Amino acid sequence: MATSSARVRRLLRQNIVQTAQREAVRAKAVGYLRVSTEEQAQSGFGLDAQEDAVRKYADAVSLDLVDVITDAGVSGTTRPSDRPGFAQVLQLAERRAFSVLLVKRFDRLARNIALAVVTSNDLDKVHGVTIRSVTEGIDTGSPAGKMIFGLLAAMAEGERDAIVERTKGGRIEKARQGGFAGGRVPIGYARDGKKGLTLDADRAEIVRRIFEENGKGRTLQAIADVLNAEGILTARGKRWHPSTVSYVLGNPVYFGTVEYLAVSGGVVTHINRPGDHPRLIR
Numbered sequence: 001m002a003t004s005s006a007r008v009r010r011l012l013r014q015n016i017v018q019t020a021q022r023e024a025v026r027a028k029a030v031g032y033l034r035v036s037t038e039e040q041a042q043s044g045f046g047l048d049a050q051e052d053a054v055r056k057y058a059d060a061v062s063l064d065l066v067d068v069i070t071d072a073g074v075s076g077t078t079r080p081s082d083r084p085g086f087a088q089v090l091q092l093a094e095r096r097a098f099s100v101l102l103v104k105r106f107d108r109l110a111r112n113i114a115l116a117v118v119t120s121n122d123l124d125k126v127h128g129v130t131i132r133s134v135t136e137g138i139d140t141g142s143p144a145g146k147m148i149f150g151l152l153a154a155m156a157e158g159e160r161d162a163i164v165e166r167t168k169g170g171r172i173e174k175a176r177q178g179g180f181a182g183g184r185v186p187i188g189y190a191r192d193g194k195k196g197l198t199l200d201a202d203r204a205e206i207v208r209r210i211f212e213e214n215g216k217g218r219t220l221q222a223i224a225d226v227l228n229a230e231g232i233l234t235a236r237g238k239r240w241h242p243s244t245v246s247y248v249l250g251n252p253v254y255f256g257t258v259e260y261l262a263v264s265g266g267v268v269t270h271i272n273r274p275g276d277h278p279r280l281i282r
Contacts, residue, residue, distance in 0.1 A: 029058055029100040031068035032089055034108045036075050047072060050104040057102060057134035066098055076111030080119045093127035101131045106138065168262050172269055175260035178276040186253050187235035188280050197253075197277035204280055206232060210248050211281055220245045254281040 031054035033047050051068055058065040071085035080086040092098060101123065103109055109131065110116040120140050123129040130141030139145040171181040180197045188207035192198040206227070213223045220242035227240045234244050252259045252272070256279030262269045 027062065027064050028066050028098040029063040029102050030089060030092055030098045031055070031058070031065060031102045032071075032086065032108065033068065033104070034071040034074055034076065034083075034085070036073065050108065053104045053134050054102045057132075063100060063102075065102075067092065076107060077115075079115060080110060090127075093123060093129050096127070099129055100141070101129055103131065103133055104135055106131075106133045106136060165264060168264055171260065172262055172271065175258050175271040176273070178258055178273060180275070180277060181258065181260045184235060186251055187248065188254065189277070197275075199278050199280065207248060207254060207280055210245060211254075214245075214249055253277070255279060 031051065033050040033054070035047055035050070047070055054068065055065060057063075067088075069085045069088050071083045074083050074085070081090065089101065093101075106116055109119060120131050123131065124140060130139060130145075132139045132141075138148055167182075174195075175181040180195065185191060185197065188200055188204040189197040190200040190203075210223055210227075213226070214220075223245050224240035224242055227245075232240070234240055238244075248254070253275070256275055256277065258271065258273055258275035258277075260269075260271045
């Protein structure tokens with residue numbers, strides 16, 4: 001029999017170690033509990049009831065429950081990654097400290113099906129963590145669980161598409177009426193509290209200065225260099241570049257105009273009309 005090379009022997013040893021590590025973590029679980037402010041007083045939704053269900057399930061299937069993490073008073077519509085408790089779950093997942101996340105029901109993960117599906121997929125693909133709903137009998141690590149979640153994902157995708165279309169429709173209608181159609185507020189403006197724009201006195205001077213310098217023949221790079229030297233940041237809080245200076249100079253909003261372009265189902269809608277916001281450049 002031919003002798004294995006040192007490289008192959010090293011790879012075989014690594015495989016043995018990795019297999020042992022996977023087996024060690026396979027039986028480890030973390031419980032996740034969440035209750036909104038409104039649900040705290042409702043029977044069956046309380047943290048104690050959730051924890052009891054999770055612990056009993058872990059004992060029944062011989063899972064080593066390494067931690068139980070709670071988000072109290074947190075809405076199910078909040079993105080899981082934005083919750084302090086679930087952030088701890090993600091940290092443990094990154095360390096490969098467990099392989100199964102236990103919840104009493106999937107709505108503890110998120111009320112929005114799209115958020116639940118996306119979070120589940122991310123945990124599985126990035127960290128190798130599956131989710132089990134201990135009262136609904138769904139395990140995203142099983143073929144049946146994957147099938148159910150596949151159906152839920154398709155439903156969520158359809159809902160996301162519908163939301164996008166509704167959002168586009170709302171923005172188009174607002175732009176047609178001369179309103180701010182949404183997105184990042186341009187530098188020099190601030191939201192007026194009524195989903196419109198008002199002037200931001202301090203930042204408006206930056207925009208006027210850019211136009212004045214451009215009118216004097218200064219290059220885009222020269223304008224960006226001066227702004228950066230003075231520590232002035234863009235609307236995104238970043239350094240200026242010729243492209244960001246050019247974007248300001250080419251934005252019709254500063255001349256009191258609303259311009260909005262939407263493409264949906266191959267139909268292009270272009271709106272360019274006077275806006276109801278104050279004009280910054282005369």
